[in-house]
Amino acid sequence: MTAAANQSGRRPTASRRLERAGIRDVAAAAGVSITTVSDALNGKGRLPDETRSRVREVAERLGYRPSAAARTLRTGRSGLIGLTVTTYGEEPFTFTEFAYFAEMARAATSAALSRGYALVVLPASSRHDVWSNIALDGTVVIDPPDQDPLVSELYRSGVPVVSDGKPGNCPVTAWVDNDHEAAVLGILDHLSEAGARRIGLLTGTSTDTYTRLSTDAYLGWCHRVGQEPVYEAYPAHDPAAGALAADRLLARPDRPDAVYGLFDPNGTDLLAAARRYGLRVPDDLLLVCCSESDVYAGTEPPITTLSLKPRRIGTTVVNLLIDAIEGVEPGGGPDSGRLFPPRFRTAGTGPPPGTLMPTELIVRSSSERRSPRTTVSPPRPPGEV
Amino acid sequence: MTAAANQSGRRPTASRRLERAGIRDVAAAAGVSITTVSDALNGKGRLPDETRSRVREVAERLGYRPSAAARTLRTGRSGLIGLTVTTYGEEPFTFTEFAYFAEMARAATSAALSRGYALVVLPASSRHDVWSNIALDGTVVIDPPDQDPLVSELYRSGVPVVSDGKPGNCPVTAWVDNDHEAAVLGILDHLSEAGARRIGLLTGTSTDTYTRLSTDAYLGWCHRVGQEPVYEAYPAHDPAAGALAADRLLARPDRPDAVYGLFDPNGTDLLAAARRYGLRVPDDLLLVCCSESDVYAGTEPPITTLSLKPRRIGTTVVNLLIDAIEGVEPGGGPDSGRLFPPRFRTAGTGPPPGTLMPTELIVRSSSERRSPRTTVSPPRPPGEV
DNA sequence: GATTGCTGAAGATACGTTTCTCTGTGTGCC
DNA sequence: GGCACACAGAGAAACGTATCTTCAGCAATC
Structure with missing residues (x-):
């Protein structure tokens, strides 16, 4: 030797x-x-x-x-970002949120990769054995419930956490959410303009921010315009309950002539319920639901949907998180680009910075009353797409 | 002190x-x-x-x-599994594969988590800077192209690789795929039984295994039953090209009275093309396409789809991979459960073990002719309604 | 002629585990 | 009384990197 x-x-x-x-x-x-x-x-x-x-x-x-492991051990950086969402069942994400989550995750993955990070999908279960086995530089949390112990522990241990959905009582580094209030008000106005006299709401029983903000916006609007609220709530994670709630809503004596459904499958369920009661859409019932699925472009009739623009959310959330990880002050203020060690930020300097993002209403025939039905549009000539 | x-x-x-x-x-x-x-x-x-x-x-x-990093460094195990798919653009997965990928990834994530592993979504680009920054115990590769340098390097460096889709020339630890030949033959038989006389195919120009096996099965079937093949091929990653190819197929002088489309958007495109040419589905044209999307349950008419059962595939692939990582011989043979160090397996002991999984044909009205045809409608020239 | 400054690179330490090897004990057994 | 043996636990060596500190050589400056 x-x-x-x-x-x-x-x-x-x-x-x-x-x-x-x-x-x-x-x-x-x-x-x-x-x-x-x-x-x-x-x-x-x-x-x-x-x-x-x-x-x-x-x-x-x-x-x-x-060796990635050795480098991570030495530098304290793994290049890994966690992505987690509350699970209702055994699946890592819920069916009702599926299209939203898939799009959001796809955008988040892209955004992370383009900045040299990779995304790890993790369950929100507080089982430490899987979380603590992975060195994460930061975590994206979708819709954290109030006082989520997982989020609290992550934040306490110095891992930056950015949430999709305004957090209730969780301490987070930053958050991003849609402007749900503006979205609901926009839809209610849209329905009113289309001739709705009594707008109903299909909402959820859970207390997450999305449900709460949307429902409150609806109730506030009703109060302002002097309409009696007409709504049914059901546990959003149970698809069967959704169909029943849709049925209940249309079976009421004070049946609404327009309905907004907060969750993805509501459109289909409401359409089916309307059919059962012999209601024509949009003539007897205007319909809007919140969904990212393109199914509603092909239903009969096509249904107006509210898109939360999950791609935009995913990109924004990840970029905010990486900014925090790398210690870049995102704001773009005078000292933008200045470095500061994130985990030494003093806690309690006010609420975490939040970003509100606009939604998009995709108007289809289900919410357009052919108002004064003067003419019937002629069949389109072939060749036109 | x-x-x-x-x-x-x-x-x-x-x-x-x-x-x-x-x-x-x-x-x-x-x-x-x-x-x-x-x-x-x-x-x-x-x-x-x-x-x-x-x-x-x-x-x-x-x-x-x-510390996960220290543990990984010491034990050589990270508990992380890579999931990668060929990208055609900047997105981590292609639009045409979206529904399949989303379902498959969801199942894979679940399966991994339930065995204590987490999934990392990675791009198939051979940029080392992101791959080599992550300690992976193994990798799932979706549809590896022939002689993928990425797969080769992973395999050479001892990382188990399991592919979704039978690999061409890549050395992999194991692979899982649908029985595409059986699937196509099943569809052709189904269409024949529904009364089809001349079945066309909408296929892709790329040389991946799925396209090749499916097309070959179609050609073989044509040869056996004595039908002249009628097909159009297009670059599957280009949605616009798909619509054009669908149009071309129905504009042919030897227009088929039934079509199977290999890719997800084909159903919609074929339906639109049929409408343009005044063809009624299923009366004048039987339609089947391969898709995981539930859009086709709501089209007018609903379209029969072939599901590749991505959830089953994702679960199987991950379990095979983890078996290899943990050195468990999967087969369930007499010495099942015996340990062997995977990276010391001698190379070249024959082809890697592959698993064929069945598909599922979801029959909807687009491929069910309502009555035995008594009259044959003459082919109509394009543009005529 | 001593001090300073710069260049190019080596030495050594620490990151936080897991695990192999080893050392004292009491205890049963011949 | 001596031997082996199981028990409980301690010591120390990795794992492979990044980085802090040091150091020799050389030129320029005072």
């Missing part, structure tokens, strides 16, 4: 045949020190270009890949 | 105020060694229950969370 082979301090075992090349092997092959290899590959230190490129060439030749 | 405080060998700095509690702190607080703490918390070693529970209680009190 040569002195050079031993200078690394590595145990001189002969069983290293199949192992991956480490930084030590690169150093030995290039005739430099470990420090120099690390500096050369990471673009740090003061090295002449010649040394740098030589080391890089040797590393390439040996097929050297730095 | 007491001797006890220094016995851990830790530098006796006073700046440890805000740091997380480490295993050393637990050991000191419990009055035992680091070894004992590790053993107590991991259920290893030989410790009396009293010691074990005392250590656990102290750890709990200090809010101790083991």
